[in-house]
Amino acid sequence: MGATIEEAKSGRASCRTCKKTIAKGELRLGVEVTTQFSDQPSMQWHHLPCAAGKLAGELKDALATFDGDVPDREALDAAIEASIKKGNAKPAGFPYVDRAPTGRAKCMQCEAAIGKDTFRVAVEREIDTGAMVTRGAGYMHPKCVAANLENVGGSVEELxxxxxxNSRITAEDLEGVIAEFLPDA
Ligand SMILES: [Zn+2]
Ligand SMILES: [Zn+2]
Structure with missing residues (x-):
């Protein structure tokens, strides 16, 4: 489930980003989240300008399907693009491509470190801790995925x-990364 934009029905909800109240009638972004406290997903609300940071991807998707008028739309779009360029936007789910924030993660395929600030492919995988098996992120160099397709959904097309x-990087950057998936194609 994604994110939606609507007019605040009351002035009681506060923004999860800046913690300030969202005025009645003001547009807000609602993001459905599941927490450890409940089986039911709940909505978390954000002022639109506040959401243009970490939630830039969700906000962009929600704006694309929102029919109404959005105040300061141009400034909002510019802020969204700036966040995506800087790599601040959270990916929507696995698999995704982002820039490695550190040089510590090792590639699942070649086991070499993935350089800081270089693009990596993140997939969800099972991690056996010895005591239990959990699910978590695994990372690969873009050029290593072709040799590890069982971890990326089975086919390059699906990946x-x-x-x-899911990725929240610029379309241009993503195209370059995808080109590396099949170096010999
Ligand atoms: Zn806010
Ligand atoms: Zn690798």
Missing amino acids: IEGVQK
């Missing part, structure tokens, strides 16, 4: 579809 949907 490309997934990263196009």
Whole structure:
């Protein structure tokens, strides 16, 4: 489930980003979240300008399907693009491509470190801690995915579809990364 934009029905909800109240009638972004406290997903609200930071991807998707007028739309779009360029926006799910924030993660395929600030492919995988098996992120160099397709959904086509949907990097950057998936193609 994604994010939606609506007019605040009351002035009681506060913004999860800046903690200030969202005025009645003001547009707000609602993001459905599941927490450890409840089986039911709940909505978390954000002022639109506040959401343009970490939630830039969700806000962009929600704006694309919102029919109403959005105040300061141009400034909002510019802020969204700036966040995506800087790599501040959270991916929508696995698999996705982002820039490695550190040089510590090792590639699941070649086991070499993935350089800080270089693009990496993140997939969800099972991690056996010895005591239990949990699910977590695994990372690969873009050029290593072709040799590790069982971890990326089975086919390069599926992986490309997934990263196009979930990644929050610029379309240009993503195209370059996807080109590396099949170096010999
Ligand atoms: Zn706010
Ligand atoms: Zn590798």
